[in-house]
């Protein structure tokens with residue numbers, strides 16, 4: 712869904728998120744501003760508690776900022792009521808998680824088609840096959856997840872994300888459950904998708920994963936405290952070490 716061709720895929724403007732409880736306030740995000748360009752692949756890293764999950768949830772409209780604004784493809788999320796937001800989220804974004812979240816009883820094909828079916832949309836079989844083709848699984852469309860390797864299952868999940876033609880794919884530790892070589896294959900696939908114009912925002916703890924991104928953002932205490940452009944895994948690891956020793 713493309714509203715404003717020149718707008719960034721995702722933009723955060725002065726976003727804060729404060730959790731309030733009887734024990735006091737937690738400032739999970741403290742004024743975060745960043746534009747994720749279309750077709751960019753961004754890794755988000757930072758120590759535990761630095762705000763990575765909060766950032767992903769707010770960018771995806773699953774949580775609302777305390778202050779500030781999120782726009783996706785030029786649409787401000789705060790301009791949408793809950794029903795409109797749910798509909799907008801379905802067409803503008805998709806998720807890939809560490810756990811692939813596939814249904815074991817369904818074939819790869821039907822797993823990819825499921826979100827559209829649940830949304831009551833007509834399933835375009837050619838588009839499902841095309842999504843499986845883009846992740847290299849065209850020939851395994853009739854297999855069920857228990858008959859696929861971990862890397863293949865994650866590729867089904869990526870095909871499911873692609874099928875909705877989202878403005879942005881949010882990935883949360885997409886290689887967290889994979890061995891190193893399989894993880895590299897999945898990262899190379901994400902890289903290729905970004906090179907083809909797909910915007911990807913990925914939270915990761917793994918410097919190797921971040922090395923596939925165009926840019927790595929480092930969070931600490933709810934703020935962006937650094938960024939590296941096209942950095943190798945060693946450079947990312949070294950920056951992470953500095954942050955964890957602060």
Ligand SMILES: Nc1ncnc2c1ncn2[C@@H]1O[C@H](COP(=O)(O)OP(=O)(O)OP(=O)(O)O)[C@@H](O)[C@H]1O
Nearest residue numbers: 730737738739757758759760761762763764765766
């Ligand atoms: N629902 C909540 N209520 C209160 N505080 C919260 C809530 N969710 C997160 N926090 C706090 O907000 C801060 C940021 O949490 P967040 O989950 O975004 O960190 P993270 O970077 O994802 O960490 P991790 O790497 O451990 O997953 C932490 O201090 C956390 O304790």
Ligand SMILES: [Mg+2]
Nearest residue numbers: 760763764765
């Ligand atoms: Mg987290």
